[in-house]
Amino acid sequence: MAPRIPTSTSVLESAVIEAPLSSVWHLIKLQDFSSFWTTLSKSDWVKGASSETDIVKWTFKDGTVLEVKQEEHSTIEHYITYSVISSQPALSYTSVVSTVHLYPITSGKHEGHTFITWSGNFSSDADADVIEDAKYKRREALADLAKAVGK
Template identity: 75%
Template structure:
């Protein structure tokens, strides 16, 4: 009998950022995540990556290094989807596919703001700790994005 706790293998976090879509969307490029997410020390294109694939290396302040691959990007619908292709140290799960979507808030008290949704779909071997960690990292990153985008 397994002692693993059954858990959903996806996470969705969202925020309303009190800045126009153009200010927020400006930062939603894999190579620019270090411009807003304070836990990333450096984000840079991987040299020698296949021309048809955008692969970016994120070097985190805690020493973790991820290589992420842009799977899809739409400047029309304002979303980016990426996957983690390598990790040092190694991940405890097989895969994750993440998407960030941005929507302009066009009416109401928050008109002129941006609704941002950051989802992650993990392989079935991700445990509850991985999902909780992803939840808090996304919340932290969205708060960092808000601070930077509102200054612009």
């Protein structure tokens, strides 16, 4: 067995979106991620989920299907936190909790734009490949978001 490479189990990517927060925030709902994230073919509410639990199925163009559960959502602080509760095919790690957080830029050369972060905190069994993959997927999604609000 190959030795395991020690790695951080968290990832944080950020970007400046050249649009006001109000133009970006309306897309940051789990059921709307497919409207900007080009690797998703669709995102649908999971039928039969409890009325107190928001669960969305993300279907990726490569055939991967994730069910993600909204853990927190704040329209005041402009963030959403979600966890992956199931995956087909199965994930190689136990869990991940992610947060997308938006901040209005209020001064300087980017005034009127939006600063966004997308973090992921993985269980300790996530390896370096998982963390690298998460980093690049978040970067791609943030670039897709910037294009979507720029239209």
